[in-house]
Amino acid sequence: MQMPLPDAGVLSRKARIVARLSSVLSKDAVIHDEAETRAYECDGLTAYRCPPLAVVLPSSTEEVAAVLRICHDEGVPVVPRGSGTSLAGGALPTADSVVIGVARMNEVIETDYENRTIRVQTGRTNLSVTGAVEADGFFYAPDPSSQLACAIAGNIGMNSGGAHCLKYGVTTNNLLGVTLVLMDGTVIEIGGAHMDAGGYDWLAVICGSEGQLGIVTEAVLRLVPKPEGVRPVLIGYRSDEVAGACVSDIIRAGVLPVAIEFMDRPCIRATEDYCKAGYPDCEALLIVEVEGSPEEIDAQLAVIRRIAERHDPVEFREAKDADEAARIWLGRKSAFGAMGQMGDYMCLDGTIPVSELPFVLKRIGELSKEFGLDVANVFHAGDGNMHPLILFDANKPGDLETCEELGAEILKLCVEVGGCLTGEHGVGVEKRDLMDVQFAPADLEAQMRVKDVFDPAWLLNPAKVFPLLVSASRRERLGLAA
Amino acid sequence: MLRPSNEGELAEAVASASGPLSVRGGGTRGMAGDGDALSVAGLSGITLYEPGALTLVARSGTPVTEIEAALAAENQMLAFEPMDHRPLLGTKGEPTIGGVVAANVSGPRRVQAGAARDVLLGVRFVDGRGTVVKNGGRVMKNVTGYDLARLMCGARGTLGVLTEVSLKVLPRPETQATVVLGGLEIADAASAMAAALASPFSVSGAAWTGGDVFLRIEGMAASVAYREGRVAGLFPKVEARILRGEKSAALWRGIRDAEALAGAPGDVWRISAKASEAPRLVKGLPGGAKVLVDWGGGLIWALVSEGTDLRRTLGAFDGHATLVRGEGHGPRMHPEAAPLAALAKRLRAEFDPRGILNPGVMG
Numbered sequence: 001m002q003m004p005l006p007d008a009g010v011l012s013r014k015a016r017i018v019a020r021l022s023s024v025l026s027k028d029a030v031i032h033d034e035a036e037t038r039a040y041e042c043d044g045l046t047a048y049r050c051p052p053l054a055v056v057l058p059s060s061t062e063e064v065a066a067v068l069r070i071c072h073d074e075g076v077p078v079v080p081r082g083s084g085t086s087l088a089g090g091a092l093p094t095a096d097s098v099v100i101g102v103a104r105m106n107e108v109i110e111t112d113y114e115n116r117t118i119r120v121q122t123g124r125t126n127l128s129v130t131g132a133v134e135a136d137g138f139f140y141a142p143d144p145s146s147q148l149a150c151a152i153a154g155n156i157g158m159n160s161g162g163a164h165c166l167k168y169g170v171t172t173n174n175l176l177g178v179t180l181v182l183m184d185g186t187v188i189e190i191g192g193a194h195m196d197a198g199g200y201d202w203l204a205v206i207c208g209s210e211g212q213l214g215i216v217t218e219a220v221l222r223l224v225p226k227p228e229g230v231r232p233v234l235i236g237y238r239s240d241e242v243a244g245a246c247v248s249d250i251i252r253a254g255v256l257p258v259a260i261e262f263m264d265r266p267c268i269r270a271t272e273d274y275c276k277a278g279y280p281d282c283e284a285l286l287i288v289e290v291e292g293s294p295e296e297i298d299a300q301l302a303v304i305r306r307i308a309e310r311h312d313p314v315e316f317r318e319a320k321d322a323d324e325a326a327r328i329w330l331g332r333k334s335a336f337g338a339m340g341q342m343g344d345y346m347c348l349d350g351t352i353p354v355s356e357l358p359f360v361l362k363r364i365g366e367l368s369k370e371f372g373l374d375v376a377n378v379f380h381a382g383d384g385n386m387h388p389l390i391l392f393d394a395n396k397p398g399d400l401e402t403c404e405e406l407g408a409e410i411l412k413l414c415v416e417v418g419g420c421l422t423g424e425h426g427v428g429v430e431k432r433d434l435m436d437v438q439f440a441p442a443d444l445e446a447q448m449r450v451k452d453v454f455d456p457a458w459l460l461n462p463a464k465v466f467p468l469l470v471s472a473s474r475r476e477r478l479g480l481a482a
Numbered sequence: 483m484l485r486p487s488n489e490g491e492l493a494e495a496v497a498s499a500s501g502p503l504s505v506r507g508g509g510t511r512g513m514a515g516d517g518d519a520l521s522v523a524g525l526s527g528i529t530l531y532e533p534g535a536l537t538l539v540a541r542s543g544t545p546v547t548e549i550e551a552a553l554a555a556e557n558q559m560l561a562f563e564p565m566d567h568r569p570l571l572g573t574k575g576e577p578t579i580g581g582v583v584a585a586n587v588s589g590p591r592r593v594q595a596g597a598a599r600d601v602l603l604g605v606r607f608v609d610g611r612g613t614v615v616k617n618g619g620r621v622m623k624n625v626t627g628y629d630l631a632r633l634m635c636g637a638r639g640t641l642g643v644l645t646e647v648s649l650k651v652l653p654r655p656e657t658q659a660t661v662v663l664g665g666l667e668i669a670d671a672a673s674a675m676a677a678a679l680a681s682p683f684s685v686s687g688a689a690w691t692g693g694d695v696f697l698r699i700e701g702m703a704a705s706v707a708y709r710e711g712r713v714a715g716l717f718p719k720v721e722a723r724i725l726r727g728e729k730s731a732a733l734w735r736g737i738r739d740a741e742a743l744a745g746a747p748g749d750v751w752r753i754s755a756k757a758s759e760a761p762r763l764v765k766g767l768p769g770g771a772k773v774l775v776d777w778g779g780g781l782i783w784a785l786v787s788e789g790t791d792l793r794r795t796l797g798a799f800d801g802h803a804t805l806v807r808g809e810g811h812g813p814r815m816h817p818e819a820a821p822l823a824a825l826a827k828r829l830r831a832e833f834d835p836r837g838i839l840n841p842g843v844m845g
């Protein structure tokens with residue numbers, strides 16, 4: 001993976017830039033010591049690292065605007081950062097960049113139950129949004145597995161999803177308004193508690209723009225009333241194909257579970273060794289969760305059981321109480337940890353049409369043999385969002401490169417069958433150079449035009465999302481301007 | 483009138499246009515700008531429908547009725563319930579799916595299942611240069627690149643002419659019922675709707691028609707029976723009636739199409755606001771106004787006498803007012819705050835540098 005050469009002019013002006021930043025922020029909010037900036041050298045994609053020129057931790061929208069005005073003026077690239085859990089390298093710095101971290105901005109500004117909304121500063125973690133309202137019977141629906149750590153800022157940056165978005169949608173479906181600071185320091189209010197856009201749907205392009213259009217400092221989020229109850233079932237099958245067919249039949253039957261999760265044998269084994277969730281010994285396992293009143297849950301589960309049994313399951317296990325429900329989810333929730341125990345892994349995130357599930361799993365198995373690296377699969381089956389985990393050994397020369405090649409092959413496969421490169425993790429630097437597999441030049445050009453509108457100098461997170469070659473002329477324009 | 487029969491011809495028509503184009507699907511929504519008529523009705527047909535994956539892809543000129551019929555055959559639906567503007571506007575023609583997406587037309591189930599933009603998975607369009615662009619795709623989760631699909635949704639053809647749309651569809655509920663709370667004025671109605679929508683009983687419609695509050699519940703029969711009781715039980719002091727099955731369905735079709743306001747003379751405004759502001763806004767309407775409130779208070783339809791400048795009467799509020807029928811004062815769409823208006827202008831200049839696609843429609 002390549003990054004553009006840092007701007008020598010910016011590097012040489014470090015002292016002045018730091019001094020200007022320090023003049024608008026409190027002393028402890030500017031980090032420029034080389035050892036200290038190392039804490040920000042990477043995000044969740046730890047294979048790539050680069051300490052930034054400086055890191056700032058503003059505590060208000062006004063401070064963010066002041067910092068951006070300085071960076072704009074100095075021609076310094078800016079990398080927005082929430083909690084730094086991105087798996088795509090979306091928050092990876094360059095040596096000439098200022099990282100703007102919003103972690104200190106984590107207040108709830110207003111909870112409004114009458115309109116079922118909450119306004120928060122975006123440094124607030126995903127889980128603590130729900131934490132602020134659950135006692136009153138509400139929750140914030142998008143639930144990435146990283147929800148304890150990740151911030152609303154990054155959720156908006158990546159348009160993150162979670163296990164329960166089959167029913168409740170992803171971030172973009174739950175975002176009603178933002179305070180956005182443009183690269184030149186202009187502060188804009190977009191949306192609010194009303195339900196549709198008055199002009200263009202700005203929220204739609206901002207959500208998932210990976211910090212390339214502006215810095216989001218506040219967000220109005222939709223709150224959802226907690227259901228009366230939820231209950232998961234676990235269904236084991238003898239083959240991936242059969243499990244895939246079962247998923248499709250459940251959806252077709254008219255029940256809409258809140259979640260349908262899928263784990264294949266390598267993943268089941270790894271989690272069993274790791275946390276002993278008591279999963280059956282089988283090729284493929286589904287966790288299906290439904291919600292509602294007890295009667296409703298019974299009725300939905302009866303339909304699901306009927307469908308599941310048509311496919312001759314190894315086991316159909318219904319949670320009888322909260323404890324059993326937790327055990328059903330235990331293995332799924334520990335899957336990433338379990339894989340981490342086994343060594344280094346790379347987590348992919350392609351989406352495929354649900355109907356292609358069996359074919360794609362078979363092809364991944366073949367590719368895994370071909371490249372000589374194990375792949376385990378755990379994913380959101382209801383919406384076709386796959387998470388193949390490729391195991392490799394970072395200490396073995398060449399293994400990371402082989403892993404990247406295999407990853408690229410799997411993602412190309414996702415695109416070939418009608419899917420996409422990334423369902424929820426974002427493009428970042430990781431999938432940047434594969435974008436032209438999915439998009440024609442005109443498709444990318446149209447997207448870059450939107451960036452031109454918001455950030456004409458291409459200073460915000462400039463080396464992400466678009467293949468370097470494709471964005472070169474625009475990024476170089478910036479060099480000339482500076 | 484230009485009536486291309488495929489995407490290539492459409493791209494050619496836009497590229498070679500020498501003046502403004504009035505882009506239309508069925509022309510039923512009264513939203514196109516002035517110029518040579520460019521109809522997408524020739525680009526028609528469902529190109530992919532996978533009930534097991536809840537996805538449907540159709541060319542933009544496909545009639546909504548064709549899509550709804552195909553979905554009904556598989557017990558599925560467009561969950562966002564697009565309104566039919568014909569009764570209200572007195573227009574003729576066949577509403578198309580492209581028009582629905584271009585105008586982000588969503589009905590009562592908006593409060594629970596989201597708007598058209600929420601189920602839009604991908605688009606193909608022709609920009610103002612005549613270039614074909616695709617964005618998004620046919621899968622439910624997709625964050626690959628910027629979301630231009632949703633940007634096109636509601637842009638009313640000013641950034642590009644849609645040629646194909648891909649949508650997430652949902653199972654059709656087995657049955658429905660409506661809890662009717664009689665004789666509530668707007669303040670009490672708004673609190674009742676807020677309480678119902680905040681309950682765990684999955685209320686999928688909450689409207690007020692100037693006296694009665696209607697709360698819709700949908701799903702499996704046993705579950706609907708249970709929840710209608712629970713929802714009615716939230717309001718022990720109000721007498722509740724229940725409408726079931728087709729009676730309930732017909733009522734919501736009428737609310738969806740703002741039928742109560744159709745047929746009578748006057749201007750029709752559509753106000754999108756914070757639900758809790760509904761009482762203040764409704765009380766602020768000129769005397770004699772006819773009102774329909776949907777989305778639990780978040781959507782106010784008002785029929786007022788011709789030429790009323792409702793934006794001025796209502797003053798500042800969190801939301802926007804669109805003039806849907808009538809000539810009135812100023813632009814149809816609510817003017818945006820200055821920094822957004824500036825971005826909008828730059829965006830149009832990028833996608834339609836000659837300013838030929840439905841000029842003036844979005845400001």
Ligand SMILES: Cc1cc2nc3c(=O)[nH]c(=O)nc-3n(C[C@H](O)[C@H](O)[C@H](O)COP(=O)(O)OP(=O)(O)OC[C@H]3O[C@@H](n4cnc5c(N)ncnc54)[C@H](O)[C@@H]3O)c2cc1C
Nearest residue numbers: 082083084085086090144145151154155157160161211216
């Ligand atoms: C163990 C693990 C499990 C995960 N599970 C999931 C999952 O289930 N679903 C899922 O979707 N993701 C998942 N992720 C990925 C990651 O957690 C999400 O992408 C998350 O939303 C990132 O949030 P963050 O605050 O850490 O953002 P960061 O990593 O700090 O940044 C993410 C992106 O947003 C931009 N950004 C940050 N702040 C702002 C701002 N204020 N304004 C504008 N742009 C900004 C950044 O520049 C970057 O491009 C997982 C990650 C890990 C490590």
